[in-house]
Amino acid sequence: MRPISRITPALPVHAYQTYQVVAPPSTHWRPATCAEVDCAAYQQGWKSVVDETSDLGQRQAHYIRRESGRKFTETRNETGLTVFEFEAGQRCFALHQVRLDRPEVYLVRAGDWRSNPTGQVRRHVNAADWTEDFAEHQGRLATVIERG
Known part of the structure; x- marks a missing residue:
């Protein structure tokens, strides 16, 4: 930088x-759903690629598998990374907001x-x-x- x-x-x-x-976020914005903001991940589904050889990757994979409550399929890519593919129509992992009037x-x-x-x-x-x-x-x- x-x-x-x-x-x-x-x-x-x-x-x-x-x-x-x-x-200000505290007075002029509110949380929003994926549907409200036309979230592409919500509309089309998405993939998350995780490196489970790292501590962070292990925590991410654990969260996706055990705590996220989302529907997904799981595969490994050619480099050994875990690929989680999520179905459309479910909440993504982003925190969306919409501006209040x-x-x-x-x-x-x-x-x-x-x-x-x-x-x-x-x-x-x-x-x-x-x-x-x-x-x-x-x-x-x-x-x-x-x-x-």
């Missing part, structure tokens, strides 16, 4: 603000990526207010930088 390359800020951290639009949360935090020096976080009630705040802040930064 490449390190993040950032432009060196022209001003100290307290001069900046960080603007975010978020949809709730508006995003519009936040403004003091500071930038370096820190939040005051710990302040403001919450706007709508996108228009957040956008206006952002534009005004950008204008103030530009003015301070131009004055040097």
Whole structure:
């Protein structure tokens, strides 16, 4: 993974603000079934290939055979790995979620990526207010930088 390359800020951290639009998992999402999200594994079935020579593979195979409650056939491939083939129409192993019909949360935090020096976080009630705040802040930064 490449390190993040950032432009060196022209001003100290307290001069900046960080603007975010978020949809937190705890308030804006809920668990969903495979059928709700058109899961391909649910619709067509799937294969899981497990290397039972490793501890992890042994635990995975044990779970599939004894605890998963899913229907499957079991074979070995040419390299000796265990292939579990699951029938369509049953829950896959992924955890699916669907977005709830709730508006995003519009936040403004003091500071930038370096820190939040005051710990302040403001919450706007709508996108228009957040956008206006952002534009005004950008204008103030530009003015301070131009004055040097």
